[in-house]
Amino acid sequence: MIKQAIIPLAGLGTRLLPLTSVFAKELLPINGKPGIEYILDECIEAGIKEVVFIISQKKKMIKDYFYKDSFYKNLIKKKKDSRINKEYKKILRYKKMIKFVYQNKPLGTGDAVLKTQKLIKNNFFLMLLPDDLIIKQNCSKSMIQVHNRYKSSVMASLKVNKKDVSRWGIYKLGKKINKKNYLINDVVEKPSINRAPSNKAVIGRYILPKKIFTKLLNQKPGKGGEIHITDAIQSLIKDENKFIAHNFSGKYLDCGSMHGYINSNLEIFKS
Numbered sequence: 001m002i003k004q005a006i007i008p009l010a011g012l013g014t015r016l017l018p019l020t021s022v023f024a025k026e027l028l029p030i031n032g033k034p035g036i037e038y039i040l041d042e043c044i045e046a047g048i049k050e051v052v053f054i055i056s057q058k059k060k061m062i063k064d065y066f067y068k069d070s071f072y073k074n075l076i077k078k079k080k081d082s083r084i085n086k087e088y089k090k091i092l093r094y095k096k097m098i099k100f101v102y103q104n105k106p107l108g109t110g111d112a113v114l115k116t117q118k119l120i121k122n123n124f125f126l127m128l129l130p131d132d133l134i135i136k137q138n139c140s141k142s143m144i145q146v147h148n149r150y151k152s153s154v155m156a157s158l159k160v161n162k163k164d165v166s167r168w169g170i171y172k173l174g175k176k177i178n179k180k181n182y183l184i185n186d187v188v189e190k191p192s193i194n195r196a197p198s199n200k201a202v203i204g205r206y207i208l209p210k211k212i213f214t215k216l217l218n219q220k221p222g223k224g225g226e227i228h229i230t231d232a233i234q235s236l237i238k239d240e241n242k243f244i245a246h247n248f249s250g251k252y253l254d255c256g257s258m259h260g261y262i263n264s265n266l267e268i269f270k271s
């Protein structure tokens with residue numbers, strides 16, 4: 001059963017400067033709603049009961065957004081406004097399911113995952129990267145269905161332009177399971193065009209096994225001096241752990257760059 005999700009939120013958001021100099025990128029509005037709420041709604045709809053936020057001291061604003069509710073309480077006491085009441089109820093619902101851990105140094109996604117080790121209860125958990133929005137279909141929900149069927153790890157996959165492979169984790173795919181799912185033979189973090197095994201990219205939805213923590217504990221820094229989750233996954237694959245690449249059918253929106261962020265607003269407005 002996948003009941004827990006983790007969300008790395010300690011990133012600096014430099015690609016979105018100047019918007020992120022004093023503001024957490026995950027709270028920036030996308031068509032009038034903070035980006036992180038799209039991610040939380042995807043989790044709730046997929047049956048997730050607990051979400052672990054990995055934040056940093058610099059990103060405490062995210063905790064305040066969900067926990068400092070005296071502002072709402074005072075307003076609600078003073079006037080009856082159904083919209084404010086509705087918003088407050090929504091925040092309370094999120095608040096009940098969120099736990100926080102800290103990653104104060106940006107040492108990579110793998111390092112962020114390691115911070116959640118003590119809180120993970122079951123053998124598998126979901127990870128969502130908040131820069132990656134997927135609309136029109138709940139990607140987490142369909143990945144959980146694949147996991148339930150094949151009892152293995154699952155990662156979201158998307159065909160990208162060959163010239164852009166160095167922006168992503170890239171798969172080498174193996175046996176076809178069915179139209180939407182393939183076994184993963186290899187995964188490489190941000191390879192050069194010459195070294196890329198394909199143009200199938202890792203998108204930010206992962207169902208990971210608890211045993212990944214053991215790998216991460218002993219992992220040396222990889223590309224750019226960071227601890228990458230991709231390297232720990234590659235090591236598990238080499239140990240014959242089954243990982244499935246899931247070709248999701250929703251629409252992927254990259255909110256982590258300025259162009260992508262603006263485009264996400266337009267796309268969600270239109271949808």
Ligand code: G1P
Nearest residue numbers: 129132168169201202203204230
């Ligand atoms: C991370 C992962 C990368 C993956 C990407 C998806 O990179 O390291 O493997 O393809 O997310 O968005 P980042 O976006 O943090 O550079």
